[in-house]
Amino acid sequence: MTKPAEIRAHVLANLDHYLAELEKQLTGQGGTVVYLRSADEAADYIELLAREREVRVTGGAEGIRRQIEQLEPRLEDYLKGEPCVAVESVAIEGSGIGLAGAAFLIADAGAICLAGERTGAARPRVQVVLAGIEKVLPRMRDMAVFLPLVGGSDVRFLTGPRRAGELDGPEELYLILLDGGRSELLANQEKRDLLRCVRCGDCLPGQAGGRAVTCPVAIDIESLPLLLREEAPAEVSGWKFRLWGFVMGRPRLYEFAGQMLRAFWREQWGLPAPAAKTFRQLWREGKK
Amino acid sequence: MTKRVSLFVTCVVDQLLPRAGLAMAEVLTQVGCEVEFRPAQTCCGRPAYEAGCREQAKLVGEHFLASFADAEFIVTPSTSCASMLRKRLPELSGAAARETAARVWEFSRFLVEIAKVDDVGARFEHSVVVQDAEGLNCGHRLLSHVKGLEQLPLNDWTGSGNLWGRSEPVTPALVNRIVASGASHVIGMETERLLLLRGALQRGGHAIETVHLAEVLASR
Numbered sequence: 029m030t031k032p033a034e035i036r037a038h039v040l041a042n043l044d045h046y047l048a049e050l051e052k053q054l055t056g057q058g059g060t061v062v063y064l065r066s067a068d069e070a071a072d073y074i075e076l077l078a079r080e081r082e083v084r085v086t087g088g089a090e091g092i093r094r095q096i097e098q099l100e101p102r103l104e105d106y107l108k109g110e111p112c113v114a115v116e117s118v119a120i121e122g123s124g125i126g127l128a129g130a131a132f133l134i135a136d137a138g139a140i141c142l143a144g145e146r147t148g149a150a151r152p153r154v155q156v157v158l159a160g161i162e163k164v165l166p167r168m169r170d171m172a173v174f175l176p177l178v179g180g181s182d183v184r185f186l187t188g189p190r191r192a193g194e195l196d197g198p199e200e201l202y203l204i205l206l207d208g209g210r211s212e213l214l215a216n217q218e219k220r221d222l223l224r225c226v227r228c229g230d231c232l233p234g235q236a237g238g239r240a241v242t243c244p245v246a247i248d249i250e251s252l253p254l255l256l257r258e259e260a261p262a263e264v265s266g267w268k269f270r271l272w273g274f275v276m277g278r279p280r281l282y283e284f285a286g287q288m289l290r291a292f293w294r295e296q297w298g299l300p301a302p303a304a305k306t307f308r309q310l311w312r313e314g315k316k
Numbered sequence: 317m318t319k320r321v322s323l324f325v326t327c328v329v330d331q332l333l334p335r336a337g338l339a340m341a342e343v344l345t346q347v348g349c350e351v352e353f354r355p356a357q358t359c360c361g362r363p364a365y366e367a368g369c370r371e372q373a374k375l376v377g378e379h380f381l382a383s384f385a386d387a388e389f390i391v392t393p394s395t396s397c398a399s400m401l402r403k404r405l406p407e408l409s410g411a412a413a414r415e416t417a418a419r420v421w422e423f424s425r426f427l428v429e430i431a432k433v434d435d436v437g438a439r440f441e442h443s444v445v446v447q448d449a450e451g452l453n454c455g456h457r458l459l460s461h462v463k464g465l466e467q468l469p470l471n472d473w474t475g476s477g478n479l480w481g482r483s484e485p486v487t488p489a490l491v492n493r494i495v496a497s498g499a500s501h502v503i504g505m506e507t508e509r510l511l512l513l514r515g516a517l518q519r520g521g522h523a524i525e526t527v528h529l530a531e532v533l534a535s536r
Contacts, residue, residue, distance in 0.1 A: 269363075269364045269367060269369040269372045270372060272363070272364065272372065272376075273364060273369075273371075273372035273375045273376055275358075276327075276358045276359045276361070276375075276376040276379065277358070277375055277376060277379045279355060279356045279357070279358055282327075282358045282359075286330070286331050289331070302331050302332055303331070303332055303333065303334045303335075305334065306330050306331055306334055307325050307329055307330040307331075307334035307337040307338065307353075308330060308353070308355055309334075310334050310338060311337075311338075311341075311353050314338075
């Protein structure tokens, strides 16, 4: 079995070839493939689709743009530690048009793989799928290697609009291939390997848990994502961590902060509640 | 010779899982160590390190180094904080950190490799599943001597954990498999992961308890 890293490196070196194959196959199966530069362009395109079909869109193009960014965040943002929300499918106004983010695109089968936690998602009449151009894989059998990496309990494949005699599937299928700075990244020697990422999420803060993580597609995760996070730590975490660092360097302040947390704890935060007494309190009491 | 152990309980155990810290102290005392707790300690710096805020991670890491400068053995109940201190802190703070970092031990490794104990005389009459890929060797060795403990298999998992030797992420699928195993307790050695599991099990309304390895080893 070929290793995931080799497959991804091969795809990136031959991206134009595999995108052309994907487009040829999927178009042959009745799908529509469009290349767009940004989330803005994609939002305009989808709004036009909606208007042509007289589907009302709440929030207009701006609302669609926000949904697009949820479904297909910039790769660099993702690696910085802002994981994609586990939305697999978002419907615009009921059952008319559905938006989904692809997990993978399969060139030889002209297929789109959707993977997520959501089950029984709405099956819209018009299905629009967004995918970064890097999502393509050469063959259907590569899925055996890649599907276990991304997980998700609900996996579906789309190979085109519904054909005569088929029970379900959308009436129309659009695949929007987003560049969103990816071709630029591809040209950057230092960072191009980032495009190998299949978003398994293992290197993300919290998931990684400080463990030595082996990246399945051999991205230099010890330095690359951390480099990105360092280049631009999220605005919020910037001041958050300065405050955190200030507190953690001062044991008394740290203890006080822990007590404040207890005093103002809210169930709604959905986090495990702090224990009634800290370890250090219990330790002091035990030593008396 | 009596080993002098300084506990680094981590901020997570201090604030959220104090029982795991007390159990760890109890087991270490019981195997003949002299145990102390230094109240100057706070955190290992990992949250900032993972978020890319190296400067803050280094700052907090150096507070750790100052707090434990002369400690003989620094024992911690978290596999991930142990690896932050042993591997990452020297990258941030250089040679000075390396020397102290080498004296940091994850609890189960310390028992097996330094204290040279496999059987702590524990009894824990429950069916359990064990979570956590890292630190498992020592953990399993210790658990295999616990009387009354029945370890249930957690159905084959074909995801990335098996392929790449990592812990499986806490997903609804994992929770379902834990529930299906019929275990009454989940045992872990990574405190954050234990909390994630606890949250997921509670939200699902499952009466399965999450316990740290130390709590199992301390029970009689």
